[in-house]
Amino acid sequence: MLFTKDHEWIKVDGDVATVGITAYAAEQLGDVVFVEVPDLGKVLAVGDSLAVVESVKAASDVYAPVSGEVIEANEALAGAPETVNDQPEGAGWFARVRLADKAQYEGLMDRAAYEAFLGTL
Amino acid sequence: MSDTPLKRTALYDAHVALGARMVPFAGYEMPVQYKDGVLSEHRWTRDHAGLFDVSHMGQARLRGVAPMAAFEEVTPGDFIGLKPGKLRYSLLLNHKGGIIDDLMGGRPDDDGLYLVVNAGCKDRDFKLIENELAGQVQIERLNDHALLALQGPEAVAVLAARVPAARDLGFMETARLSAFGTDVIVSRSGYTGEDGFEISLPNAIAAEVWALLLGDERVRPIGLGARDSLRLEAGLPLYGHDADETVSPIEAGLTFAVSKRRRDAGDYPGYSRIKRELDGDLSRVRVGLRVLEGAPAREGAEITDASGAVVGKVTSGGFSPTLSTAIAMGFVPPALALVGTPLSVIVRGKSQPVQVVAMPFVPHRYFRKS
Numbered sequence: 496m497l498f499t500k501d502h503e504w505i506k507v508d509g510d511v512a513t514v515g516i517t518a519y520a521a522e523q524l525g526d527v528v529f530v531e532v533p534d535l536g537k538v539l540a541v542g543d544s545l546a547v548v549e550s551v552k553a554a555s556d557v558y559a560p561v562s563g564e565v566i567e568a569n570e571a572l573a574g575a576p577e578t579v580n581d582q583p584e585g586a587g588w589f590a591r592v593r594l595a596d597k598a599q600y601e602g603l604m605d606r607a608a609y610e611a612f613l614g615t616l
Numbered sequence: 617m618s619d620t621p622l623k624r625t626a627l628y629d630a631h632v633a634l635g636a637r638m639v640p641f642a643g644y645e646m647p648v649q650y651k652d653g654v655l656s657e658h659r660w661t662r663d664h665a666g667l668f669d670v671s672h673m674g675q676a677r678l679r680g681v682a683p684m685a686a687f688e689e690v691t692p693g694d695f696i697g698l699k700p701g702k703l704r705y706s707l708l709l710n711h712k713g714g715i716i717d718d719l720m721g722g723r724p725d726d727d728g729l730y731l732v733v734n735a736g737c738k739d740r741d742f743k744l745i746e747n748e749l750a751g752q753v754q755i756e757r758l759n760d761h762a763l764l765a766l767q768g769p770e771a772v773a774v775l776a777a778r779v780p781a782a783r784d785l786g787f788m789e790t791a792r793l794s795a796f797g798t799d800v801i802v803s804r805s806g807y808t809g810e811d812g813f814e815i816s817l818p819n820a821i822a823a824e825v826w827a828l829l830l831g832d833e834r835v836r837p838i839g840l841g842a843r844d845s846l847r848l849e850a851g852l853p854l855y856g857h858d859a860d861e862t863v864s865p866i867e868a869g870l871t872f873a874v875s876k877r878r879r880d881a882g883d884y885p886g887y888s889r890i891k892r893e894l895d896g897d898l899s900r901v902r903v904g905l906r907v908l909e910g911a912p913a914r915e916g917a918e919i920t921d922a923s924g925a926v927v928g929k930v931t932s933g934g935f936s937p938t939l940s941t942a943i944a945m946g947f948v949p950p951a952l953a954l955v956g957t958p959l960s961v962i963v964r965g966k967s968q969p970v971q972v973v974a975m976p977f978v979p980h981r982y983f984r985k986s
Contacts, residue, residue: 525841526655528935529911529942531964547964549912551654551935552841 496584497600498609499560504584505603510594512561514545519613521583525550527576532568532589539563539592541599546589548579557589561600567591625671626762626819630826634837642735644672647839654841658937661808661846662978665770666838667829671762674738675816678721678745679728680753687721687729690748692865692884694875698723703790703803707865707873708733708741713886713893714861715868717741718853722790724801730790732763732814734855762822767812767846769981770834775802775813778828782813786985796825804983807843809850809976811983848943849936851904851975857915858902858931858945866893867947869902869975900928900947904975905961907933907942910968913961919946920960920967927952930961938978944970 496506502520505512521527529549539545539559546557568590572578579587594600604612622645631638636647647669649657660666680686684695693706703722707715717737722730733741742755766775776783779795782802790803801816817825829835844854853859859868864886866874871894878884882891907913917930933944944961952959957972 525649526653528655531911547911549935551658551845551937552648554912554914 497560497603497605498612499558499603500612501558501560503557503560505560505600507594507597507600510597511566511591512563512594512600513588513591514557514560515588516548516557516579516583517609518583521580521587524548524555524579525552527579530572530576530579530589532570532572533565535565535568537565539565545592549576559592560603561592561594561596563592563595565590566593623672625669626822627669627671627826630823631669631837636837636839639840641840642672644735646672647837649839649841650837652836654839654845655937657836657838657842658845660836661768661810661838661842662938663769665766665768665774665812665832665835666808666842667826667835668765668767668838668843669762669826670765670814670843671819671822672735673763674731674733674735674741675758675761675763676731676733676742677728677756677758678731678753679756680749683728683753686749686752687745688878688884690745690885691721692874692878692890693721694877695721695729697875697877698729700726701789701791703788703805705788705873707870708744709865709885710861711885713864713889715855715859715863715865715870716744716861718855718859718870718873720803720805722801722803724790724803725792730801730816732816736856758816760819761816762819764815764817764822764826764829765806765808765812766815766829766835767806767808767810767838769811771810771812772983774829774832774834775815777832785813787811787982796821796828807850807852808846809852809978809980809982810846811981844932845934845937848932848934848945849938849976849978850980851945851977853902853945854932863947864890864893866890866898867900867902898950901950901953902931902945903948903953904973904977905930905933905944905946905959905970906939906973906977907944907961908969908971910942910966911963912942913944913963913968913970917944917946918962919948919970920962921952922958924960924967927959936977943973943977945975948972
């Protein structure tokens with residue numbers, strides 16, 4: 496698993512990356528009551544809005560940590576948005592993206608680096 | 617952004633000790649939520665008793681030879697007719713009938729009029745009252761007083777165990793009572809739609825009373841996040857969002873705040889506009905919307921009719937924990953304000969179906985004496 500400074504994670508399997516938000520981000524958001532996942536086939540560039548997570552109070556964008564095409568979205572979140580709080584780094588994933596450029600994720604942090612980064616916040 | 621340092625209420629340390637997430641709000645550092653989170657705090661208040669620190673709000677005493685009559689010059693409420701022991705919801709109006717703020721005015725004792733106004737408006741409100749009513753009234757701001765709200769179906773049992781006379785109050789009644797070793801003002805009122813109380817007490821004992829009430833297992837601390845979702849479900853407007861200086865009481869659905877006697881006399885600010893609107897010449901009105909499908913519609917979202925034409929805007933909205941659906945308030949023309957009217961809201965470019973529904977979204981459970 497690799498991490499961004501915006502608290503997204505990706506898990507790469509071949510040329511497909513699963514994207515979610517970290518436990519830290521889920522805790523900061525508070526109770527998630529609605530999740531908007533991307534449409535299949537949507538082509539994302541790094542930094543595009545990949546999903547929207549809504550708490551009782553506010554809506555927050557989840558940004559694409561990698562570029563590529565959305566090949567699967569976690570539709571189960573529509574009926575169970577709380578999964579993002581319960582299992583943010585597992586069943587609470589948002590989408591799977593076919594990587595346009597495998598090289599780009601090399602700039603992301605590993606868990607040790609991400610945890611060190613959290614320590615600076 | 618202002619560089620003015622944020623103020624703290626007398627309960628700041630108590631909030632931090634409880635693990636609150638503190639955020640800037642109306643110039644104060646306030647708890648938006650505690651460890652349980654907004655959903656859990658919201659539900660606890662509906663089922664048990666929630667304790668809120670609302671000491672950021674503006675409390676004052678208005679005194680003078682005839683403070684009730686004087687106060688009627690800046691509000692449309694019947695304050696001359698306000699009996700001792702009663703509390704009234706009212707509005708400060710500008711000369712165009714726009715709402716400068718909403719407020720509570722009460723007579724807990726014989727010491728003039730006790731006022732509570734919104735935190736974000738308080739400096740301006742009190743200055744305005746002083747200027748407009750110069751020579752008639754004196755305002756004493758109760759900056760040395762905290763304000764606690766205890767809300768929910770178990771609030772009365774909790775408070776009556778410590779302040780027995782609290783049980784004798786009905787909804788919108790207020791009294792100065794001897795409690796916690798001093799004098800406090802207890803009002804049976806609130807901003808959640810539940811039965812409950814607001815307690816004004818000296819800062820010096822605020823932390824002690826806060827801890828005492830939290831010591832009751834029926835009570836949990838509730839932050840501003842749940843305060844907002846609770847008042848939204850209760851259909852209560854939030855000043856600065858659902859009402860502002862351009863919005864009249866009639867548009868805001870607050871016609872009840874224009875007291876009958878004042879309506880007939882026409883002696884309040886903005887009378888000509890308000891009279892015209894009462895006679896049916898109304899361009900917009902605040903409605904409740906239930907989101908039938910899709911994301912919560914937040915403040916600023918456009919409301920469209922069946923043809924796709926923009927007919928209004930959402931002024932506050934979010935997720936209703938009680939109804940498990942998104943709800944909102946917004947302004948639309950009266951012809952589209954009937955309960956059941958199908959409309960749409962635009963959220964992130966997508967049109968989502970909504971329906972006009974009656975407010976409150978969740979029934980009020982005030983304690984009214986028969």
